[in-house]
Amino acid sequence: MIGEKIGKPAVSIMTTKFVSAAELMARVLGADGYPFVVIDHPISSASGETLDDWARTAAGQSVDLLIGANR
Amino acid sequence: MTLISKRYEVEDVLAAQEFYHSRQWTDGLPVVPPTPEAVQACLDWVMMPADHLIGIEPVRERAITAEKLAVNAIMAGCLPMHFPVVVAAVTAMLEEPFLVHGATASTGGCAVMVVINGPIRHELGLDGTFNALGSSDRGTTVIGRAIRLILGNLLDVRPGQIDRSTLGHPGKLSYCIAEDEENAPWPSLAEDRGIPKEASAVTVMAALAPRQFMNEWTTEPKEILDTYCAEIKANLRHYSIYPGNYAIVVPPQLRTHFQNAGWSRRDIQEYVFENARIYRREWADVGKANVVGKRGDQEYPALPDPEHLLIIAAGGPAGGFGAVIAPWLGHKSRAVTIAIGACLDCEPPAN
Numbered sequence: 001m002i003g004e005k006i007g008k009p010a011v012s013i014m015t016t017k018f019v020s021a022a023e024l025m026a027r028v029l030g031a032d033g034y035p036f037v038v039i040d041h042p043i044s045s046a047s048g049e050t051l052d053d054w055a056r057t058a059a060g061q062s063v064d065l066l067i068g069a070n071r
Numbered sequence: 072m073t074l075i076s077k078r079y080e081v082e083d084v085l086a087a088q089e090f091y092h093s094r095q096w097t098d099g100l101p102v103v104p105p106t107p108e109a110v111q112a113c114l115d116w117v118m119m120p121a122d123h124l125i126g127i128e129p130v131r132e133r134a135i136t137a138e139k140l141a142v143n144a145i146m147a148g149c150l151p152m153h154f155p156v157v158v159a160a161v162t163a164m165l166e167e168p169f170l171v172h173g174a175t176a177s178t179g180g181c182a183v184m185v186v187i188n189g190p191i192r193h194e195l196g197l198d199g200t201f202n203a204l205g206s207s208d209r210g211t212t213v214i215g216r217a218i219r220l221i222l223g224n225l226l227d228v229r230p231g232q233i234d235r236s237t238l239g240h241p242g243k244l245s246y247c248i249a250e251d252e253e254n255a256p257w258p259s260l261a262e263d264r265g266i267p268k269e270a271s272a273v274t275v276m277a278a279l280a281p282r283q284f285m286n287e288w289t290t291e292p293k294e295i296l297d298t299y300c301a302e303i304k305a306n307l308r309h310y311s312i313y314p315g316n317y318a319i320v321v322p323p324q325l326r327t328h329f330q331n332a333g334w335s336r337r338d339i340q341e342y343v344f345e346n347a348r349i350y351r352r353e354w355a356d357v358g359k360a361n362v363v364g365k366r367g368d369q370e371y372p373a374l375p376d377p378e379h380l381l382i383i384a385a386g387g388p389a390g391g392f393g394a395v396i397a398p399w400l401g402h403k404s405r406a407v408t409i410a411i412g413a414c415l416d417c418e419p420p421a422n
Contacts, residue, residue, distance in 0.1 A: 021176070024232055028131055045361075 001029060011062040015041035037061040074107055074121050074138055096224055097146070098216070098244060105145040113141035116151035117158055117412070125158060126165030128226055130172040135161060139225055147217035152195060153210055156273060157217045159411040160185045163275045168405040174277035175228045178235050181399030182242040183218050184278035186383055187211070187249045188261035189271030191411055197249035203385035204281050204320065204394060206245055215245030240280035248385055254323055255384035256330035263336055263382070264408040271411040276316055276381065277404035279397045282306065287391030290328045296342050302395040303347040303373045308357045312349070313401025314375045319343070320394040322386025340377035347373035381406060
């Protein structure tokens with residue numbers, strides 16, 4: 001959201017365990033319902049192959065958020 | 072300036088407790104109802120109008136006013152005379168190097184530790200001796216608790232909301248220490264960090280729980296510090312390898328040995344800086360081989376420089392028990408020290 005405030009298109013990526021925190025932060029910052037990408041948790045012990053898969057998925061969803069109908 | 076906080080009427084003090092609990096406005100312990108008179112008494116004590124801006128939490132962009140601090144300070148059990156410390160502590164927490172959002176939202180589980188120095192300790196009856204890390208007196212207990220209620224009620228730092236701590240630690244309820252300056256052979260922590268001796272001050276640190284140890288079997292400063300360093304190195308191996316502010320708590324029995332040997336604060340800081348460090352490859356010894364990578368021979372000091380060691384004189388008169396208090400994830404948050412009720416770097420008022 002900070003990137004967007006300074007005019008830079010941005011997208012936020014959360015892991016599943018931080019969805020409620022992200023929703024709360026969006027609400028208190030006056031952007032209730034702010035869309036973001038969600039990936040699995042945890043990333044710290046995930047294998048490189050798994051991370052590659054998650055990254056590809058997140059990249060696709062990020063593009064959708066940046067240029068899709070939701071924006 | 073009149074108070075702007077919303078007012079509620081309840082039947083009695085017990086009903087007030089349930090009212091506050093039902094809205095998640097407490098930490099689970101009973102609260103003192105913050106009547107308008109009590110809140111105003113706090114504001115009068117610090118000579119601040121209700122809308123005095125203490126600071127702005129940068130991530131949330133939320134203004135923190137004196138009135139809101141006073142409401143929570145009363146709830147925590149503070150008297151008006153405790154309020155200047157609460158104001159100073161929150162002011163310090165809102166300074167950029169402290170990174171209040173990160174420190175209070177992280178899964179890393181730290182609490183805000185407040186260390187009090189200067190003459191105000193006597194005015195408030197604070198005690199840095201017996202049970203120094205375990206709510207040794209009324210003042211440190213309620214000041215520490217006020218910080219927790221302020222974080223919860225003003226910034227939503229509640230478990231499962233902004234506070235994402237996996238474990239947290241008991242210091243989150245109240246983590247406040249008055250330094251035992253009178254029985255220390257060296258200048259106070261605040262003096263060491265640039266505050267004049269005559270001024271009172273607070274230091275805030277994003278701090279993990281104390282790691283307590285015992286070494287009564289030597290009078291040699293280096294051997295005593297080797298035990299401190301062993302605890303610090305354990306934290307580097309087990310929690311975070313990154314350098315930052317570490318605090319060490321030195322009780323009277325151990326301070327005597329430093330005094331007899333003529334060791335200054337600086338001597339202690341230098342020794343710990345040189346000796347509290349590990350190699351990344353040591354992570355493999357504690358189940359973290361996956362993240363050693365190709366940097367196994369890289370050395371990681373606990374302190375970026377000697378000044379990052381906060382030396383706190385505290386503890387009861389007997390016992391060779393010391394403690395290491397590690398930072399939240401290294402250098403992300405830095406300890407901040409400011410004077411209480413004074414501005415040491417403000418411009419003088421124009422006549």
